[in-house]
Amino acid sequence: MLGNINTTTSLVDDFIPQFLNYLKKSLPGLQHDLLEHAGRIVKDHASSVQKWIAQSSTGEISVSDLRWLVQSQMDLSSLNTLKETGLSLVKLDELRQAMVSSLVTTIFKVNIFR
């Protein structure tokens, strides 16, 4: 009984720092992905619009075509943002699953229910 009480406290004391470390490693990754995505959006917008302006000046596309395409780029950005946000949630779910797995493994290793 005394042995079990000591193992329970050490289990909790071991688990919490591990969990915090895991979070620290995963969350910067998420932040980095979102920032990269934002950078890509700006880059894509600029090069596409430049191309369409050139096409419009030669008459290859009309002014209303140009306007439509610029607006379509915005809508595409919305879809990409939804995608990146959704994928961030997937990463959080994966993190959660990993935590459960780690916790269950640790509990059974320590065998506190003896």
Place this chain on the structure above:
Amino acid sequence: MTSLNPSFHPRNHVKIFSRVLLLATCLLFVSCSPAIAPFSHAAYELAVDLKVDSLRLMDSAELPYSESKKKVGNLQVRMQKAFEFALGRPKNSYSTEQWRIMNDSERHLLGGFLRRWEEESSLSRSFIVEAKTIVAHSFDAIIGLESGKIGGADVR
């Protein structure tokens, strides 16, 4: 006189109990329902099929709309079904919103393209090429989100 074992002090019991409670709370937290819907093979296939068929139909936009009206109507029904399928799945709001924007005739993706084609009867080849690129990337965003969900490793 028996000496009291300090490990059996009531304060220790409270400490142990609170730590076990913390552990149980952590376990409860991590076992909560997922934040986003899992991968659906049906949704993935639907998106891939619609991408191929949409891009093929957009190529016909150089010709009068009246010649492709039936095909456009069929595609719009299939797109609406894809939206409804996404809407019906729990925790699937991001994919649902993607389909909504894609279908919306007031916006500037596939729904908007088909509306423009109808209004102007035919569209220029240069415009079609640029619009196809945008629509293709839009479908890639939908497909990318679906294949990125848990369970979609086989199609990534």
